[in-house]
Amino acid sequence: MPVYRIDNKKIMFPDPRLAEDDGLLAIGGDLCVDRLVLAYSNGIFPWYADGDPILWWAPKERFIICPSEIHVSHSMRKFFRKHEISIRINRDFADTMHRCRMKRENTEEGTWINDDMEAAYKKLCDNGLALSVESFIDGQLAGGLYGVSLGRCFFGESMFSDMENGSKVALILLSKILEDNGYVMIDCQFETEHLKSMGGKKISFEEYKALLAEGLNHA
Structure with a gap:
């Protein structure tokens, strides 16, 4: 399945069930309050190395x-x-x-x-x-x-x-x-x-x- 690219213009995420087997769901976006609230409300969270684009994760087991x-x-x-x-x-x-x-x-x-x-x-x-x-x-x-x-x-x-x-x-x-x-x-x-x-x-x-x-x- 593809890893989805998101931008700063629209606060949205793909369905978390579409995440890769390792949990990677999407790349990009920002860390504004509304986006973070939407992410956590759907079982998604950011996790990435400094200097890299933001990676959003939704592991299939929690x-x-x-x-x-x-x-x-x-x-x-x-x-x-x-x-x-x-x-x-x-x-x-x-x-x-x-x-x-x-x-x-x-x-x-x-x-x-x-x-x-x-x-x-x-x-x-x-x-x-x-x-x-x-x-x-x-x-x-x-x-x-x-x-x-x-x-x-x-x-x-x-x-x-x-x-x-x-x-x-x-x-x-x-x-x-x-x-x-x-x-x-x-x-x-x-x-x-x-x-x-x-x-x-x-x-x-x-x-x-x-x-x-x-x-x-x-x-």
Whole structure:
């Protein structure tokens, strides 16, 4: 199947079911707020290397965590009892996203978070469509994560840890808040062993679309 080229003149995407086997759907466009909202509302997200054109993805299998099913291991329960633990929402979205970028920038895999992405997702946050979560362990900033929040769906983008279990604390306590507010899923996009150990599971794109419709209150 072809990879679709989109431009900046019209905010639209092809049907995500037309994506390549690896999930690549389209190329081009921009990162304006309306386009990003349309993308996430249809199970599409941008992921590309700095200096390359924007690539839009819609993998045929998705990896999610149901907030009510977050797994808290025995060792993490002990960790919570041993330390003073807390989180803050949107302490500093731009700082948290940049910390995620810096943690990945020095790894073998590198990062997809560039200046344009940082500016675009900060605009989403300013419009109440994205949020960051920062964890504190014994009063010290320990880690965090950020993502897009639409309806009752949270689309996780990246995490960082500056202390042991920093990102785990952020994800566990965020999951409890999302559960209390009726969120249907945390979209993790791709499977990792770390997220699998915390209750993540693979679902088909059709199952994913049904959850998306429920969370966004689409018929």
